[in-house]
Each structure stands twice: as C-alpha cells, then as structure tokens.
Amino acid sequence: MRIDLLEQLLGAIRERRPVVLATRMPGGEQALLFPMERTATTPDERPWPMDAARRSLVDDRSTTVTDAAGDVFLRPYNPPVRLVIVGAVHIAAPLVGMASTAGLEVTVVDPRDAFASEERFPGRQVVRSWPEEALAELRPDHRTAVVTLTHDAKLDDPALVAALGTSAFYVGSLGSRRTHAKRLERLREQGVDAAALDRIQAPIGLDIGARTPAEIAVAILAQVVAHLRAAPES
Amino acid sequence: MNTDVDVLAAAAAWRAEGRGVALATVVRTWGSAPRESGSHMAVDESGTFCGSVSGGCVEAAVVEAAAEVIRTGDSRSLAFGVTDEMAWEVGLACGGKVSIWVERVE
Numbered sequence: 360m361r362i363d364l365l366e367q368l369l370g371a372i373r374e375r376r377p378v379v380l381a382t383r384m385p386g387g388e389q390a391l392l393f394p395m396e397r398t399a400t401t402p403d404e405r406p407w408p409m410d411a412a413r414r415s416l417v418d419d420r421s422t423t424v425t426d427a428a429g430d431v432f433l434r435p436y437n438p439p440v441r442l443v444i445v446g447a448v449h450i451a452a453p454l455v456g457m458a459s460t461a462g463l464e465v466t467v468v469d470p471r472d473a474f475a476s477e478e479r480f481p482g483r484q485v486v487r488s489w490p491e492e493a494l495a496e497l498r499p500d501h502r503t504a505v506v507t508l509t510h511d512a513k514l515d516d517p518a519l520v521a522a523l524g525t526s527a528f529y530v531g532s533l534g535s536r537r538t539h540a541k542r543l544e545r546l547r548e549q550g551v552d553a554a555a556l557d558r559i560q561a562p563i564g565l566d567i568g569a570r571t572p573a574e575i576a577v578a579i580l581a582q583v584v585a586h587l588r589a590a591p592e593s
Numbered sequence: 594m595n596t597d598v599d600v601l602a603a604a605a606a607w608r609a610e611g612r613g614v615a616l617a618t619v620v621r622t623w624g625s626a627p628r629e630s631g632s633h634m635a636v637d638e639s640g641t642f643c644g645s646v647s648g649g650c651v652e653a654a655v656v657e658a659a660a661e662v663i664r665t666g667d668s669r670s671l672a673f674g675v676t677d678e679m680a681w682e683v684g685l686a687c688g689g690k691v692s693i694w695v696e697r698v699e
Contacts, residue, residue, distance in 0.1 A: 365601065368601065369605055421630040462595070
C-alpha cells in the first residue's frame with residue numbers, strides 16, 4: 360500500500376467520510392472508493408465496483424467481489440459509532456472509558472458546571488448545554504446511541520423526547536422500574552406516542568446484577584453493543 | 594491503540610519514522626475465526642506489531658511473513674487452517690480458517 364493512499368484513507372476517516380479501501384487480488388492495485396459521494400481515487404482506468412462498495416458500507420462488513428478483471432477485496436470504514444451520554448454523573452466516568460475502548464466516539468452532555476468539569480472528565484468531549492440543545496446540535500443518526508443517566512426529570516425527559524425524535528439505534532434511561540413508570544407517564548402526557556416510548560431501554564443495561572458504577576457501565580455498554588450488532592441491515 | 598483505525602495510524606506513523614512496515618489484513622474467514630475479515634495488524638521491520646488477525650494463534654507466523662514482505666516488497670496471501678493439536682504447527686485451534694493479505698507500506 361502506498362503511504363500517500365494510507366494517509367488519504369486516514370484523512371477521510373478523520374473527516375468522517377464513509378470510505379472503502381479496494382484491493383485487487385492478487386495484483387494488489389488499490390483505490391479509495393467514496394460510493395456515498397460517487398467518487399473514487401482511480402489509479403488505473405478499470406472501473407471499480409462502486410455498488411458493492413456501497414453495500415459493504417451499509418452492511419459495515421468487508422467482502423470480496425469478482426468483476427471482469429478478477430477479485431476485489433472491499434474494506435469499508437464507516438465513521439465511528441457515537442454514544443451520547445446525558446448526565447456527567449458518577450456512572451458516566453467508567454462508561455466513557457469503556458465505550459471509548461470499544462471504539463465508540465463518546466460525548467457527555469450536562470449543563471451543570473459542577474458535574475461537567477474538565478477535572479471530572481479530563482480530555483473527554485463534554486458539552487455544557489441543555490440536552491435538547493446539545494442533541495439538536497449532535498443530530499443522532501442510525502449509528503448513534505443515547506443514554507440518560509441524570510435521574511433528574513428536568514434533564515432526562517427533554518433528552519429522551521429529543522432522542523426519540525431521531526433514528527438513534529439505542530435509547531436507554533437509568534432509573535428503577537418505579538422511576539421509569541413515572542417517567543413514561545410524564546412523557547405520555549407530553550404527547551410522546553407508545554411506539555416511541557417502547558424504544559426506551561429501562562431499567563437500562565443487560566440484567567447482570569450490576570451494583571457498582573463500573574458494573575452498571577458494563578451492563579449499559581453490553582446492551583448498546585447487542586443493539587448495534589443485532590440491528591437489521593438496511 | 595486497539596481499533597483497526599488505530600492500527601492503520603500506527604502503520605503510517607512507523608513508516609513516517611523511516612521504519613520498514615507491512616500491513617496484514619484478514620480478507621476471508623471460514624467457520625469460527627476469532628477476527629472478522631477486514632481486521633488489521635501492522636508489523637515493523639524489527640517484528641514489533643500491533644492489532645491482530647486471529648486470537649493470537651497465527652500472529653507469530655504473520656510477523657515472520659511480514660519480515661519477508663518488507664524485505665522484498667512482494668505482497669503475499671497467507672492461509673491458515675485448523676491446528677493438529679498434537680503437532681507444533683501454526684494454525685487455529687478454534688477450527689476456523691483464515692486468509693490474510695500481507696503488503697508492504699511503500
């Protein structure tokens with residue numbers, strides 16, 4: 360692989376452009392394909408399989424296709440899956456670390472300065488604004504998970520209303536069954552429909568009997584991954 | 594330093610330092626292979642590596658092949674199958690098969 364192609368690939372990934380590295384086998388000629396933008400870097404005159412490259416991005420899966428010139432290995436690089444955490448509370452700290460390790464791009468949202476301090480989340484992406492403003496800015500898509508951890512209706516409720524209005528693949532909310540029942544009642548009164556309310560994972564996380572903040576973070580991250588990987592390919 | 598993109602970044606950084614570098618990529622798997630296709634591993638001329646192409650079963654053999662790829666510049670396709678548990682050969686204990694592409698970063 361030429362170093363300039365590798366640098367271009369890393370540049371495209373940094374710019375969050377969905378890109379596919381195509382390699383002809385066994386010759387090794389390579390190109391970067393941008394099927395979502397209908398462009399490619401084309402080091403030779405032969406056409407590259409753009410439709411298959413697009414499919415590999417949608418499926419988020421590498422594949423080998425055979426065209427008139429032989430086999431082409433397609434390696435898609437989608438922008439990282441995002442996790443938006445509403446509430447810079449204790450549980451957020453281990454969740455930020457674990458989710459980052461898993462390759463997720465994490466943003467913590469909390470308008471309360473005392474919680475969302477640099478000291479509590481050194482080097483992390485922290486947005487100090489109200490959840491509905493932050494979510495309007497972050498625009499969750501089908502590769503974004505949103506979790507609310509504040510336990511505070513003033514923060515959690517508007518965040519959930521905003522998240523349910525997006526195609527986020529996962530929406531989870533911390534709180535006991537009782538807390539969640541009351542939350543559902545409030546959201547229903549605000550006009551959120553039943554189908555949307557059903558999307559909220561609560562009590563949040565896989566049921567592994569988690570007790571500490573770190574264990575609860577494990578349960579939440581596991582549930583996010585389960586939803587990500589089980590998602591129907593569209 | 595654990596995602597495949599981190600591995601690509603390491604390969605680029607090592608090359609920028611003037612090291613000889615090879616990139617190994619899983620291109621196909623059969624059965625229960627531990628790393629899916631598209632997984633990367635970067636290897637430098639001294640055998641330092643990051644990332645993985647299996648559960649640790651074939652990495653040593655890939656490092657060895659990478660040394661030759663770095664020396665000659667000729668890309669290679671490697672195939673690994675099931676290990677015979679009674680022999681000290683390289684392979685996958687899990688019963689899967691993998692095909693790995695190794696190329697030099699020029």
